[in-house]
Amino acid sequence: MFLDLLMRRNPRFIEAAMALHQQGKLPSNAYILDLDTVEQNVRVFQAEAHKHGLKTFAMTKQVGRHSGFCEAVLKGGIERSVAVDMACAIACDRAGLKTGHLGHLVQVPSGEAAFAAAQLKPDYWTVFSDSKAEEAADASAKAGRVQNLLARIQTEGDTFYRGHEGGFDAADIVAVADRLDALEGGKFAGITTFPALLFDQENRKVTPTHNLSTLNKAAEALAAVGRNDIEINAPGTNSAIMLAALAAAGATQCEPGNALHGTTPLHAVEDLPEDPAVLYLSEVSHHHGDKAYCFGGGLYIDPVFPKYQVKALCGSSPTSRAEDLHKVEIPDYSAIDYYAMIDATGENAPKPRDTVVFGFRGQAFVTRALVVGIRGISSGNPEVTTIENGFGDPVAWPGAYQS
Structure with missing residues (x-):
């Protein structure tokens, strides 16, 4: 392809x-x-992300968390990774690419929460449920930290890859935010979903999913009770050319993976x-x-x-x-x-x-x-x-x- x-x-x-x-x-x-090209791709992507005020976390799983790839990402200007799982976070951290986002695609196992909180110290930690939020907050409190928690939300009509399902009911997001804030060692920091963008094979374009609308409605509900300063993490198929639209939709964070080595589905059909x-x-x-x-x-x-x-x-x-x-x-x-x-x-x-x-x-x-x-x-x-x-x-x- x-x-x-x-x-x-x-x-x-x-x-x-x-x-x-x-x-x-x-x-x-x-x-x-080709690490030289990776580094240049990162520079191009990060320049566009800065233009739109987006925080950027690099996904490294597609290329096996290679240390040279992590180094090229750092040299290109992205300083944080998004870890698909704990093995990913540990490999990236060892290579110098610190953990910006942990727990989204794969929740942190209970027995590994203490290590994540004390050693990896992620900027953001996504939780799918109250019990997972309690684990993250408790481990962080014992490590002397207050952890920024992202609530993964979902509602009817959202898109999931089979086996990726999970998250809080989006209609309850205000109550969820209050519960996460009440946890010792935890702080509600924002909302997330996956995927927010998907490649449409028929139209050969990247388009928003229903999930992005779910994020928008949840953000509006939070704003109505005074929670305006929140993170909106909206990962999915992206390239530098998608970032303006992502920011316009309210996103504050993006997570390039295949974009950094030029292999998103859109790269296969269009010069990016x-x-x-x-x-x-x-x-x-x-x-x-x-x-x-x-x-x-x-x-x-x-x-x-x-x-x-x-x-x-x-x-x-x-x-x-x-x-x-x-x-x-x-x-x-x-x-x-x-x-x-x-x-x-x-x-x-x-x-x-x-x-x-x-x-x-x-x-x-x-x-x-x-x-x-x-x-x-x-x-x-x-x-x-x-x-x-x-x-x-x-x-x-x-x-x-x-x-």
Whole structure:
């Protein structure tokens, strides 16, 4: 889905990754990051966010919380992360990207609340229920802190991904705010939802969901009782071009993830300010019949897209030419992705040891893939920074021991 975009807008990245792989410096089954481009994307996004008075928290799960990615985000001007879960918060904190928002997509387990309050000290902590608010406030009180709490709200007609449901009844938000304020160690700071924006496949545009209207109505109810100075956290598919509309809708916080490496669904159909900065790299292993099998482990096709013909670039030397594209069959979601099968018919058939490049909108943290940073592509001197797993931990890659 994003390979055409990479070939058109960042071909030097593709070619650098292929060259480094052929030199034995990059592992197969790895998401590769162009950290220079990430840093520039962050600068573009953050400049627009500042213009509209939006607080920005970076989402890092899609690229495995890679420490180099966190460093590029910091250099680009975003100083806080939004953590999808505790593992995410810990990895980002270790890399220097402090926790701006915790607990939204995944609530904090009760046994980990004390660590979150005392060690991570998030700027904002989202809670879905009174019991979770009590846990967060109690842990914060014991740590000698007063924690800003965001109430996740929902009402009939709101959109949720299956398995993401939860939150306070939006109609009760005034009472909820009073209850959170009454907790020792807790303070009601605002409201949140997810997703506030979604890509509309039919119209090929990003549009507001009913959830954004729910936030607006809740904010009005709070304002009516004098609660005007609140945070409105409105995450969802975004890019620098969406921020004016988000601010106009009342949002005070945004949380770019795929935008920072140029792989939101809107990036696939429209040229946006952020350039693509991530690819998935593999290697041809062997042939069977008329197929060349390449290593898997990170073959993640985001279900936000309808089914499409996956393609990959293959070669033993750097290439970003359309004639080096090949059709690929990806294993079904129910199967383990040990390999993908590449069409090996014709004169230009992939050979064993050929480098294989895909353009995915990935979720590296739910795969077996490694994550690798590259710096220096823009200057013509690409170098590998670190090779890490999906938790941002350095990996002793066996290929590094080759002579």
